[in-house]
Amino acid sequence: MFKKTSNYNQGREPELLVGLDLGTSKVAVVVAERETEGDEAQIIGVGQAPSNGIRKGLIVNLEQAVRSVRQAVSDAQNMVGQDIRGVTVAFGAGEVTSIRSKGMVALGRSPRAVGQLDIERVIDAAQATVVVPMNQSILHTIPVEYTLDGNVGIDDPLGMNAMRLDIDVQSIIVPTATIQNVLNCVQRAGLEVNSLVLKPLVSALGVLSPEDALAGAVVIDLGGGTTSVAVFADGRPKHLALLPIGGDHITNDLATVLKLPLKKAEEIKRTISLNKDFEEEETLDFEHHGREYRILKSELHDIVCSRLDELCNELIRPEIKNAKVTLLPGGVLLTGGVAKTEGLEDFFLEKLSLPARSVLPIDSNRMPPGRNTQEYAAAAGIIKYILDRERDPFRYLDNPSVIKTDRSKSLPKTEPIFVQDRQQGKSKDDSHGGVIDTVKNALKDLF
Numbered sequence: 001m002f003k004k005t006s007n008y009n010q011g012r013e014p015e016l017l018v019g020l021d022l023g024t025s026k027v028a029v030v031v032a033e034r035e036t037e038g039d040e041a042q043i044i045g046v047g048q049a050p051s052n053g054i055r056k057g058l059i060v061n062l063e064q065a066v067r068s069v070r071q072a073v074s075d076a077q078n079m080v081g082q083d084i085r086g087v088t089v090a091f092g093a094g095e096v097t098s099i100r101s102k103g104m105v106a107l108g109r110s111p112r113a114v115g116q117l118d119i120e121r122v123i124d125a126a127q128a129t130v131v132v133p134m135n136q137s138i139l140h141t142i143p144v145e146y147t148l149d150g151n152v153g154i155d156d157p158l159g160m161n162a163m164r165l166d167i168d169v170q171s172i173i174v175p176t177a178t179i180q181n182v183l184n185c186v187q188r189a190g191l192e193v194n195s196l197v198l199k200p201l202v203s204a205l206g207v208l209s210p211e212d213a214l215a216g217a218v219v220i221d222l223g224g225g226t227t228s229v230a231v232f233a234d235g236r237p238k239h240l241a242l243l244p245i246g247g248d249h250i251t252n253d254l255a256t257v258l259k260l261p262l263k264k265a266e267e268i269k270r271t272i273s274l275n276k277d278f279e280e281e282e283t284l285d286f287e288h289h290g291r292e293y294r295i296l297k298s299e300l301h302d303i304v305c306s307r308l309d310e311l312c313n314e315l316i317r318p319e320i321k322n323a324k325v326t327l328l329p330g331g332v333l334l335t336g337g338v339a340k341t342e343g344l345e346d347f348f349l350e351k352l353s354l355p356a357r358s359v360l361p362i363d364s365n366r367m368p369p370g371r372n373t374q375e376y377a378a379a380a381g382i383i384k385y386i387l388d389r390e391r392d393p394f395r396y397l398d399n400p401s402v403i404k405t406d407r408s409k410s411l412p413k414t415e416p417i418f419v420q421d422r423q424q425g426k427s428k429d430d431s432h433g434g435v436i437d438t439v440k441n442a443l444k445d446l447f
Ligand SMILES: Nc1ncnc2c1ncn2[C@@H]1O[C@H](COP(=O)(O)OP(=O)(O)OP(=O)(O)O)[C@@H](O)[C@H]1O
Pocket: 022, 023, 024, 025, 026, 027, 051, 056, 057, 092, 222, 223, 224, 225, 226, 227, 246, 247, 248, 251, 266, 269, 270, 271, 335, 336, 337, 338, 339, 340, 341, 342, 374, 375, 376
C-alpha cells in the first residue's frame, strides 16, 4: 500500500517534499512525492519517534532532540525507501507575538492593473511600521486582507484595476534564540532546512477544508506540551497563537493530586470520558507495582476538567477574541492527541459557545494506518504549507535572513548516520536578502 520505491517517473527522480514536526511527545516526519514541481503531491510515508529533549514545544536538550529527529527521519526513510535531505520544519516557541500592521500604495490618478511590484511595495510599506523587539525575529509575514480603492476583502489583487492598494498584514515574531536552536538541532541531524514554520499555521492547514477556511473557523491543536490556536476567515489566517499548556499538564495534575506514577496517570487519562456524570461513590480500583489504589471517578473527572477549563477560559478564548473575526460558522476543529478525549467536543461547545468537532488530517486516507490520527495533523499540514506557498508566493512570506544568519553561526554538524551520499548543495537561500527577494525568486520560477 505504501510503496517502498517509486518507479513511475521513468528514470527521473521524483521530487520529495518533507515536513518535520518537532512535537513535545513525538517527532513526526511526513514525506510526499510528486513527479515534477507544480504537480499535486501525494503523501507516501509518515515516520515518527518519541520526542526527547523537547518540552512545551521548546528544545531543552539539544543532543536528545537531535537523536529524536534522526530516529524519526530514519523511520520515514525506511518507509519510503529514499534519502531525506531537505525539510520544512514546524516548531513551537515559548513566546509568540502576532503584530498587525497596515500599508498603502498609490497606483495612479486613474485606475490601472495591480502588478507584482505593487504587491511587493505594499507589503514593504506594512512591514516598515513593525517594531521588532531586541533578540526577536520576524518568522512570518502573512497578508491578512487586501483593499482596493476602499473595497475590503479582496482575495488576490494581482491584475485587478484600482487607484490605491491597501494591505493588512500579520507579522509573527519569535525569539531569535529559539529559531537558532531549532536550526542547530535539525542541521546537526544531517538535514538541510528549507524553511521554518510555526506550528499553529500548519496544524490549521492540515485539517481545514477550503470551505471552513473561507467561512471562518478556529483550529485548536491540543498537543503534549502546547496548544495551538489558529483563527481563519476569508481563506486566510487572521490570528495565530501558541499556548504553553497541553495534555502532559493533565497527566501531571493527575499524578500529583492522586499520587500516581506518571505512566499510570497517562494510561488512566486516556480512558476518561468528559461526558459522563459519576455517582458520588463510583470508584476506579486497581493495583500498580504491588500497591492498591482506589480513586473516585468524579475526582478524576474534576481534575481533567479544571485544567481544560483553565485552558479554554483563560488562554484560548482571549486568543479567539484577538482575531477580531465576528462570525465563525465553521466552528472549532479540535486536533492533536488530546482531541481524542471522549466528550471533548461537548466540553468545548459549552466553554466557547461554538460547535466543536474532533478532526483527522484532511489527507488521513493517504497516511499509513496508526499514523493518520489527530497527532499527525501538524506534520501533514507542512506539506500543504509547502504547496500553498508555491502556488501563491505572497500567501505566507518567511524571512530567509533568519536561516541565513544562523548558518554561519551554527554548531559544527555531526556526520549523518542514515543519509548516504549526501551532496552539500548550495542553499536555496544563499542569494536571498529579505522577504521580498524570496517572493521575487519564487515568481521568477513560476513565470
Ligand atoms: N486517547 C487519548 N486521550 C487523551 N489524551 C491523549 C490520547 N492519546 C494521546 N493523548 C495525549 O496527546 C498528547 C500528545 O499529542 P500530540 O502527539 O499531538 O503532541 P505533540 O505534537 O507531540 O506535542 P506539541 O504539539 O504540544 O509539541 C499527550 O499529552 C497524550 O497524553
